[in-house]
Amino acid sequence: MxxxxxxxxxxxxxxxxxxxxxxxxxxxxxxxxxxxxxxxxxxxxxxxxxxxxxxxxxxxxxxxxxxxxxxxxxxxxxxxxxxxxxxxxxxxxxxxxxxxxxxxxxxxxxxDRSRMFDSLKKVKAWIPIDGTYDLGPGPRMPENKRQWAYELSKCMTCGVCLEACPNVNANSNFMGPAPLSQVRLFNSHPTGAMNKAERLNAIMGDGGLANCGNSQNCVQACPKGIPLTTSIAALNREATVQMFRDFFGSDYSY
Amino acid sequence: MAGNREFFNRRLHSLFGVIPIGIFLIVHLTINYQATKGAEAYNAAAGLMEKIPFLLAVETLVIYIPILFHAIYGVYISFTARPNNIRFSTFRNWMFLLQRITGVFLIIFIAWHVWETRIAKALGAEVNFDMMANIVDNPAMLAFYIVGIVSATFHLSNGLWSFFVSWGITVSPRSQRVLTTVTLLIFVAVTFIGVRAILAFAV
Missing domain, CATH: 3.10.20.30 (Beta-grasp domain)
Structure with a gap:
């Protein structure tokens, strides 16, 4: 044999x-x-x-x-x-x-991937729909936007992007790319957008968005092909606007 | 603003790198370039800068404070990273590492350079063509200056790329790729000006 x-x-x-x-x-x-x-x-x-x-x-x-x-x-x-x-x-x-x-x-x-789940809680990666009465259906989402958002929703919190990121380590409290991209996902949802500023303020805090060093390893490593670096750059733009709204004051900064 | 410190500091760090430090570096190297037209042309250009009114106040606001903040906070940023270029050998990851290496080296180079020129001037020496010619007469110092200048131009060009991403100007992968080419051209142009200038002092 x-x-x-x-x-x-x-x-x-x-x-x-x-x-x-x-x-x-x-x-x-x-x-x-x-x-x-x-x-x-x-x-x-x-x-x-x-x-x-x-x-x-x-x-x-x-x-x-x-x-x-x-x-x-x-x-x-x-x-x-x-x-x-x-x-x-x-x-x-x-x-x-x-x-x-x-x-x-x-x-x-x-x-133990707890830190990722803690980050998702910190950035409020959900859409609050609970009320004391039936709030009824929310605004409709255009189909092409839904298809686009579906790509972001593929995140499975696997932790590969955090492992690939040189700025996520014991010396820093950076939350990593995955929870950031979830903020972009929920902020682009018509109902989720009602709490946009809350999520942006969470990622503009310690360990948030600004810790990205643009090594762009995350987008290469992501098994689901999520455009993580595009998400981070898009959030950078949102955060720039939010920063000015917060400082100078704006009726749109709720 | 409390609790928002880190975000504010990182954005300020990014801004200072371009305005005013980046602009200052380009002005500085362009004035140095006058050395290629002879000692007199250089002395005239450098003398013009010394005629700026409230020179010490302008230097402090436009150069010393931004550069000190950028340097000190930059070292903190550099040492919170754990490079993984062997596992992830991509172009952007190498740029990430080089940005940190050149940054740390530039602190040593700029400290030395300021000691030899600006502090020497404050202690009574005259800043002119001969001063620099004497410094780079030593081949080791010339090499040190060339490495310092190339580090500075690289750090500026690559930092400009990150600036556009960090402020959310270039979002799409395509715009980021185009910006890579643009900043590469800026790197080549500014490096040419800087290195040609320092070589003019050496001949």
Whole structure:
């Protein structure tokens, strides 16, 4: 019988949030059309390293398995991306996996993306429609604008743009491109626009819009192809106008 | 304005880089360019600047305060970044890193340059063609000045690109690409003026 073809994985592991990271190598049987998740499942089934040592199974997060939830983001061969949509056949071998260290590591490849969800709350990335009575339908959105806004709504809070950004790190409190682009999305919605100034003021505060250094890595890294740098530049324009409205006073600065 | 400090500081930093520092740099290098027409032409042009009324007040408002703010806040900005150019080797990411490297280097260069010329003048030396000719007589100093001038012209041109994005003037990717070309041409033109001027002192 011909020898079984194998795939080699070098995985950066970490047992607890504060412990020292270490590497382990795994060699798993090859199957056609494998993705990184299916390889991790194989390691979970048989957690034995390449040199035969029994070890704990590698921990990772996953949910949708079709690149819409953002949970399985990790650094694969140096690039942050989703493990579910990364095909083993298209990677350079051995395959190196590491957690996205811009975020606190929980265990192995599992990270805590809370800071992104906190930012979304900070910038009010929603449309308030609650009242004490039925407010009825809001203004209509033109179809071509809806199609345009749909591109911005593809954001899955996966954290890849924060991992790619040189200005998001332990030395700065920059919220990163994803929550900023959400402000552009909700501000362009006819009902959302009623709270436009509130969101702009949130991103004109600490850790907001002005921290962008224009390295434009985010737009290159975004798995959903969201025009993040265009969003940031568009918000820069809005913020310039808002800044003058706030200072000199304006009836349009509510 | 409280709580809005960071936004205000970043915008002020961006503005100061172009107005007045960028304008000052272009005026400065253009006056230096007179050195290519001989010592007398340079001394006449430099002398004209010294005739500006309320010189010290103008220098303080237009040069010293903006440059000090831009430099100090710029160092803070530079050291809050964690460059990742090996993982993301794109053109804009390299410009991002170079903008920070040239900025930090310019603090050293400008401090040295001000000490040798403006502070020397305050202590009694005369600023003229011979002063600069003596400085760049040393090949190491000439190299230091050339690197300093190119850093300054790069930092201005690339900073101009960021200025247009930071103030929301160039939003579309196409306008940003066109601006890359325009600022590149500005870089070439201003560098030519600056380097040719310093070489005129060296011959």
């Amino acid at each position: 011909a020898e079984q073809k194998t795939v080699k994985f070098i995985i950066e592991r970490q047992d607890t949030p504060d412990s020292t990271p270490y590497q382990e190598t795994f060699e798993i049987p090859y199957r056609p059309n494998m993705n990184v998740i299916s390889a991790l499942m194989e390691i979970q089934r048989n957690p034995v390293t390449a040199d035969g040592k029994k070890t704990s199974p590698v921990a990772w997060e996953m949910n949708c398995l079709e690149e819409v939830c953002g949970a399985c983001s990790m650094v694969i061969n140096g690039k942050p991306r989703q493990a579910c949509s990364t095909m083993v056949d298209k990677l350079e071998h051995p395959i190196r996996l590491a957690p996205m260290r811009t975020f606190p590591v929980v265990r192995d490849l599992v990270i």
